């Protein structure tokens with residue numbers, strides 16, 4: 556692990572990462588809007604940002620230099636849709652993401668590459684290049700995914716897809732059991748807890764279950780969903 560990688564992981568250790576995403580057709584789907592939300596999140600104590608789409612990633616990287624940025628590129632919303640190919644991953648990196656989040660499941664990838672060869676290609680791109688190496692976050696849906704992703708060379712594991720691939724139940728709140736199982740089996744691999752973390756207490760529980768850092772999206776940055784929670788309560 557290089558010194559810069561250690562610094563980046565140290566900066567995230569025990570901290571909050573805020574995912575700033577708006578979905579196709581939504582009123583807030585604009586890079587300026589997402590950049591403002593990211594800046595507001597950092598002002599509130601976020602140590603890192605997760606962002607979707609090349610324009611959002613580029614603008615957030617420019618506005619928040621030095622803040623660890625996890626980038627992804629969603630293609631559709633089913634199957635392998637989070638940064639599905641090596642081409643998408645390289646574009647996310649080139650847009651300015653320090654950490655590239657890619658589908659980290661065991662499902663076939665649309666470009667026919669394995670997860671291992673995708674990670675290896677991204678790491679090989681950095682060889683001999685000046686500056687920091689790209690870190691790859693594997694967005695996983697199960698313990699089996701996480702074990703395979705670590706074997707494939709992923710730098711970080713995320714529980715992003717737990718409850719969305721059919722291998723785990725869609726828990727009401729974070730999948731704490733999965734977080735605990737992954738950290739028990741992969742003690743040396745940084746785990747990012749992500750998915751359905753809706754309260755500060757759930758964020759703390761995810762950290763206590765063994766996560767290095769915790770990503771919160773919807774509960775902080777998706778007002779349509781948050782409004783719906785209140786609206787249905789009345």
Ligand SMILES: CC(=O)N[C@H](C=O)[C@@H](O)[C@H](O)[C@H](O)COP(=O)(O)O
Pocket residue numbers: 574576627715716719749750751752770771772773774
């Ligand atoms: C499954 C999927 O597509 N997850 C996406 C991954 O980037 C996002 O839509 C989520 O908002 C993100 O993972 C954060 O999770 P939550 O919004 O539950 O805090």
